[in-house]
């Protein structure tokens with residue numbers, strides 16, 4: 001079995017990717033400092049996969065821990081999820097974000113080059129496109145100035161990767177630009193675990209439905225969209241996890257020293273109100289929501305053109321918005337127990 005290092009593998013997307021990697025016959029080796037996750041996820045992963053996954057607690061900025069993992073395991077690829085992701089916090093504490101998100105990538109690239117590990121999948125984001133002028137967004141859509149230090153770390157990391165690959169390090173890299181990851185594993189054993197007040201729509205919806213939050217505010221219903229609320233491309237986390245598996249296979253067929261980017265989305269946009277109504281339909285719970293004023297800095301509408309990933313990787317989203325809402329709700333209900 002090929003061993004793949006997953007940094008941040010105890011987190012939301014990383015844990016789902018560990019499951020899909022194992023299903024595809026690869027062995028995930030997880031490194032996570034648990035700064036935004038819980039070691040209990042390993043028990044959950046064992047319940048899903050029937051296997052105790054190899055786990056190291058540690059900071060990806062610490063090359064010595066990476067080296068000790070490489071001593072124990074012959075690594076054949078890396079998926080780099082480890083990063084901080086709270087947009088608001090990044091504005092208040094930018095250095096924390098640059099240090100962790102950019103710093104950890106630099107350490108990791110040094111490490112990969114030294115160890116001769118060739119394949120890297122990097123977690124980027126549709127945030128690099130800002131509010132695009134033309135929709136849907138293709139990979140050729142120009143990137144815009146970032147709205148937050150968090151968004152800027154993704155842009156900078158992409159630039160670092162381009163320059164690094166140009167320097168002929170013997171490494172192949174794909175940056176996946178995720179649209180809006182939602183949903184949870186259909187087993188309801190793993191899912192998104194926001195600490196404190198959720199910054200994303202779907203955890204806010206499920207927590208409101210569960211009575212943890214009193215009400216949900218929709219920020220603006222007077223935009224130029226079908227029902228006036230903002231539009232996003234909501235991608236089920238299991239589909240997203242599968243995109244990483246397909247990317248690793250793709251990388252193995254590339255020339256060494258290659259860099260590419262792919263959008264990962266469904267190719268469809270849904271408004272905030274459509275998401276709310278899809279949730280109400282599958283859960284049977286009436287949500288307490290109000291329409292509030294527009295929120296500064298919100299992208300009004302964005303969704304992915306997925307032609308490239310469909311054609312080149314043979315990947316296509318399988319789950320619907322309703323599947324995502326059902327799985328998010330089952331996960332939330334399981335958390336209450």
Ligand SMILES: NC(=O)c1ccc[n+]([C@@H]2O[C@H](COP(=O)([O-])OP(=O)(O)OC[C@H]3O[C@@H](n4cnc5c(N)ncnc54)[C@H](O)[C@@H]3O)[C@@H](O)[C@H]2O)c1
Nearest residue numbers: 008011012013032033034035036037059060082083123125
């Ligand atoms: N969830 C989203 O909406 C979204 C969208 C676009 C891109 N991304 C990116 O995808 C990646 C994964 O996101 P997620 O939603 O799973 O987040 P997450 O917070 O659930 O997972 C990230 C994991 O990385 C760990 N971590 C952070 N810094 C670390 C370090 N220095 N060393 C070791 N572990 C560290 C955290 O403890 C956490 O378990 C991130 O890079 C994020 O920026 C996420």
